[in-house]
Amino acid sequence: MSTPDITLYTAQTPNGIKVSILLEELGLPYKTVAIDMSANTQKEPWFLAINPNGRIPAITDGARNVFESGAILQYLVDTYDTERRISYPHGTDEYWEVVQWLFFQNAGVGPMQGQANHFFRYAPEKIPYGIARYQAETRRLYSVLETRLAASKSGFLVGDRLTIADITTYGWVRSAGWAGVEIEDFPSLKRWEETLEKREAFRKGGDVPVPSKIKELIKDKARAEEEEKKARGWIVPEQK
Known part of the structure; x- marks a missing residue:
């Protein structure tokens, strides 16, 4: 190694x-x-x-x-990860399942939820079609995760262990409310999130490089609006 x-x-x-x-x-x-x-x-x-x-x-x-x-x-x-504690040997069925769910997040959940974040929180004008379009697609993708996890015996997305399929998805699900998506609508996904949050690595790594405040912001409308305004000040000009 x-x-x-x-x-x-x-x-x-x-x-x-x-x-x-x-x-x-x-x-x-x-x-x-x-x-x-x-x-x-x-x-x-x-x-x-x-x-x-x-x-x-x-x-x-x-x-x-x-x-x-x-x-x-x-x-x-x-x-x-030479001992394959959180991965599977290359070429196995489980290895390719991890790759599929990795791409599912990177090409699906992330981009769609990211657009939901933008139109719901940061766009300089509220465009109802854009908000509805990307929130709906995020919920659709969450329903795919919900179905997968509801059938999982281990509670993880692939096989009998945590993998990068779970790790890549977690941060987005943790931030569901910021995109205006209600995690309570997806009980298996919510349970999965709560299970991962009990792991020390998720608690420690989730606060890098600074402690996360996303859950508090989601619950506090005034603070959320202040954060939106501050972020809008650099997000919108950056796009130009």
Whole structure:
């Protein structure tokens, strides 16, 4: 096994915490660099040399750069989970199931819920069609997860153990209310979320690089509106 020399470039987002949670689950040492997206740090030349797409998360491991959250998760388990504590041997049915659910989140849940977040929270004008469209698609994708987890004997998305399929999805489900999606409508998914939150690695990794405040914000309308306004101040100009 390679000797890890990992630096994580991240922020407190559903995508950002995926990597820190996995690093905690694997017990790997890592350094953290907090990226201030409100200051467009992710667009600075030094960071673009690590991730040319100018997004978080990204890692360096020695001389190697890895960007895109799904690719980072795959890289870390393929490189460091040699005992297969949270992964399956390459080529097995379970391995390919993990890959499918990883892509399901990265290509489905994340983009759709991200758009629901934008139109529901950040857009400079409320567009009812956009809000309804992306909230509905997020709920549809959640229903797929609900069906899967309702039939799971282990309580995890794949097989008999936690995998990156669970880790990649968790941060988005934790933030369901921020997109205006009611998690209570999905009891198996809610139970899965609550089970994962009991794991030390999820508690510790979920507060990287700063403690999460998403649950408190969802419950506090005044604080949520203040956070929306602050974030809108950099999200909208960035798109120009």
